Amino acid sequence: METLENTLNIKNENKRIGSNFLGILNDLKRRPEDAAKELNVTIAEISLIIKGERKLTPEMVTRAAEIWSINERDFYIIRDDCNFGVKIMTSTNSEKSSRIMDRAGKPYYEYRDTVMSSLAPFRPEWIMELCYVDDNDPKNPNAQWNRGHFMHQFTYFVGDVNFYYLDSDGKKQVAVMNTGDSMYITPFTPHTFTTRSGAKQNGLILALTYGNKLTGDVQQELSAISSELGQEYALDFSSKQHAFSSLLKFHREIGSISINELSQRSNVSERKIEDFENNVSMPSEIELQSLATSLNINTRDLRPNEKIENKVILQCHKEGKDWFYPESKNYKFHDLASSTTLPYSKAFEIDMLSQDDSSLDLEVGLHQYIYNIGNTDVILNWSYNNKQFKEIIHSGDSAYLKPFLQHNFRGSGKLLVLRLGGKITGDSQRELSFVGKRSVKRAINESLQWFDPKNN
Numbered sequence: 001m002e003t004l005e006n007t008l009n010i011k012n013e014n015k016r017i018g019s020n021f022l023g024i025l026n027d028l029k030r031r032p033e034d035a036a037k038e039l040n041v042t043i044a045e046i047s048l049i050i051k052g053e054r055k056l057t058p059e060m061v062t063r064a065a066e067i068w069s070i071n072e073r074d075f076y077i078i079r080d081d082c083n084f085g086v087k088i089m090t091s092t093n094s095e096k097s098s099r100i101m102d103r104a105g106k107p108y109y110e111y112r113d114t115v116m117s118s119l120a121p122f123r124p125e126w127i128m129e130l131c132y133v134d135d136n137d138p139k140n141p142n143a144q145w146n147r148g149h150f151m152h153q154f155t156y157f158v159g160d161v162n163f164y165y166l167d168s169d170g171k172k173q174v175a176v177m178n179t180g181d182s183m184y185i186t187p188f189t190p191h192t193f194t195t196r197s198g199a200k201q202n203g204l205i206l207a208l209t210y211g212n213k214l215t216g217d218v219q220q221e222l223s224a225i226s227s228e229l230g231q232e233y234a235l236d237f238s239s240k241q242h243a244f245s246s247l248l249k250f251h252r253e254i255g256s257i258s259i260n261e262l263s264q265r266s267n268v269s270e271r272k273i274e275d276f277e278n279n280v281s282m283p284s285e286i287e288l289q290s291l292a293t294s295l296n297i298n299t300r301d302l303r304p305n306e307k308i309e310n311k312v313i314l315q316c317h318k319e320g321k322d323w324f325y326p327e328s329k330n331y332k333f334h335d336l337a338s339s340t341t342l343p344y345s346k347a348f349e350i351d352m353l354s355q356d357d358s359s360l361d362l363e364v365g366l367h368q369y370i371y372n373i374g375n376t377d378v379i380l381n382w383s384y385n386n387k388q389f390k391e392i393i394h395s396g397d398s399a400y401l402k403p404f405l406q407h408n409f410r411g412s413g414k415l416l417v418l419r420l421g422g423k424i425t426g427d428s429q430r431e432l433s434f435v436g437k438r439s440v441k442r443a444i445n446e447s448l449q450w451f452d453p454k455n456n
Contacts, residue, residue, distance in 0.1 A: 015052035016077045016445065022050045023446035024075065028068055031449070039063055073220075079118045085384035085405045089115035091396030094126060103144035106131070109193075114206070114398035120367045121422045122210040123151060124398070129161060129195040129203040138164055138174040140194075148188035151209035154337065154347050156416055157181045158373070160196040161203035165189060165312050173312075180317030182336040182347065187214075189311050206371060208418050212342065216423070241279050243304030249277045251295050251302065265294035307340050320349075326361055330354040331409070344421025349373070352411045357381055360406040366419040368401040374414035382407035 025035055032046045039046075039060055048054035056075060065072040081087065097113040112126040133140050143164050155163070157177040164174050166189060175183070176196070185191060195203035214222075222230035235246035252262055259277075263270045268287050275281045283291065292299040315337040325331050331354075336347040344366060360383055370393065372378055378393045383406045393399055393415075401407060403424075409415060424432070435443050442448065 011052070012080060012083065013077065014055065016080075017056055017075075018050045018052035019445040019447065020077055021056060021075065022449070024064075024070070026446060026450040028070075029450070031453070035064075038067055081118045082400065082402060084387075084389060085402045086380065086382055086389065086391065086407075087115055087117050087400045088391055088393065089113070089398050091394060094396065094398070100130075103131075108144055114371060115369070115400050117367075117400040119402065119422075120369070120400055121212070121215070121420050122208055122367070122369050122418065124206065124208040124369055124371075124418075127193070127205050127207050129193050129205070131194045132197050132199075133162060133194045134197040136162060136174050136176055136196075138172040140164075140174075143192050143194055145190050145192045148190045149209065150187050150211070150215070152187060152212055152342065152345070153185050154208045154210075154345070154418055155183050155185075156206040156208075156336065156347075156373075157183075157203070158205070159201060159203040160199035161205060162194045162196055163191065163314075164193070165191040168311055175314050177314075178317070180349070182315050182317075184313040184337045184339050184342075186311040186339075206373075206416060208347075208369060210345075210418075210420055212345075213423070213426075237304065237308070239308055240304040240306075241282055244282060244302065245277050245279045247302050247304065248273075248291065251297055252277075255295060257295065262291070262294055266290040305341060309339055309341060313337050313339055324353075328354070328359075328361070330356075330361055344419075344425040346417075346419040348417045348419075350409065350415045350417055352378060352409050352413055352415075355410055357408070357410060360408050362408055363404055363406050364401075364419055365403050366421050366425075367403055368405075369418040369420070370399040370401065371416040372397050372413060373416045376413040377411060378413040378415060379410040380407060381410065 025032070030038070032050065033043050036043045036046045040063070041060065045054065049056050061072050061075045064070070064075065094112045094114055097111075099111050100107050101109040101111060103109075107130045110128040110130060114124045114126055116123060131142055131144070133142050143162070145164065157163075158179050161177045162174050163177050163183060164172065165185065167173050177183070193203070193205055222233070235250060236242040237246070252259070257265075259270050259273050262268070263273055266273075266287075268283075268290060272281070272283075272287070273291075276283060288302060289299055292302050295302075317334075320335045322332060322334050325333055330352070332351040334349040334351075336349065338345060338347055346366070357379075360381060370380075372393045372395050375395055377395070380391050380393055380399065382389050382401070384402075391399075393413075395413075403422075432440060432443060
């Protein structure tokens, strides 16, 4: 199966590279013959690249980037390492990745990889806490803090673990966590973990870090613009009022619309608009709609988040909700820590309640990370490209599932599940939906030149 997957990888990647190259030519309004002349290659070579029958060489990419003023990375595609829809990492292979991290000259953590995919936004780690503490003092000198990291982090706790973090006021705090508890922290929040003295075994966390909208192209664009200019994109979202004020001013200024002009268009007084932008007051619903219409945007573009949350969200296991899904009650779900600022991030415990393989009763439009936290095997069934597959997920194994994969879990085990949207959520999904299903295949993989030279 591995050899077959490697062969499929090469074929699919070449086809996607060709499709991507054709899309670039269309965007630049270049015919194959134009590209051949400018890149100093034959038309036949360009045609073979578009068909996916010849690789795009680094030399061609470098020349194309130079003469067309586009980024070299635009020619490269995301590698698909999951041609059958699922990728599994066994606990044995996870153990092989073990490495001990010292802090303050002593062993502090044991890290192990769990499943990752080139398609998925998460970077999950199994982390055992090797440092023991004999109190719950947030300033315990044995707790060795990090500096925070760029990734969002969801954490699932196993055993007696102390979680240390800096709160919004920059004060050190400690949360006493136990098996089944969970938390979420925003990027660049300093934190650390230890095992409490008296524990029967070392505390363990499943730290599922993941990028959201700021990683990849967005981070690259910010970096290229420069730190000084790029930081101006970060508006004041410290409160709902400050958020609305920042959004209104931003949209007004990018349209070069004065307060006076906006007042005339919206029939909202200049004084009120000034008060809105100076954090004095908030608009009524009618005023909000009128301002959005006058700026030619949707009201959602001016709405602040309904809830301003802490940078650290803690949830004890007993605080989570339980429910059954679907109507046949094949699963019992238990929700874990989450943030309203990340609506496409969902974390659950799932208990399997059925042995019946007759239906693939799950289909989720998000990337899925699965970890078997129970003591019994779980059977994963799925369908991909009209073929049926089955694999066993043993205790300690982890798996990645592509979005919209029809699947089920069977047995009597327990899974930790993290669902993430990646880049194709929110505004990206809205734009794709606006393009429409009739054109979406070309949006994904361009197959046609933007005009037909034979059709006059």
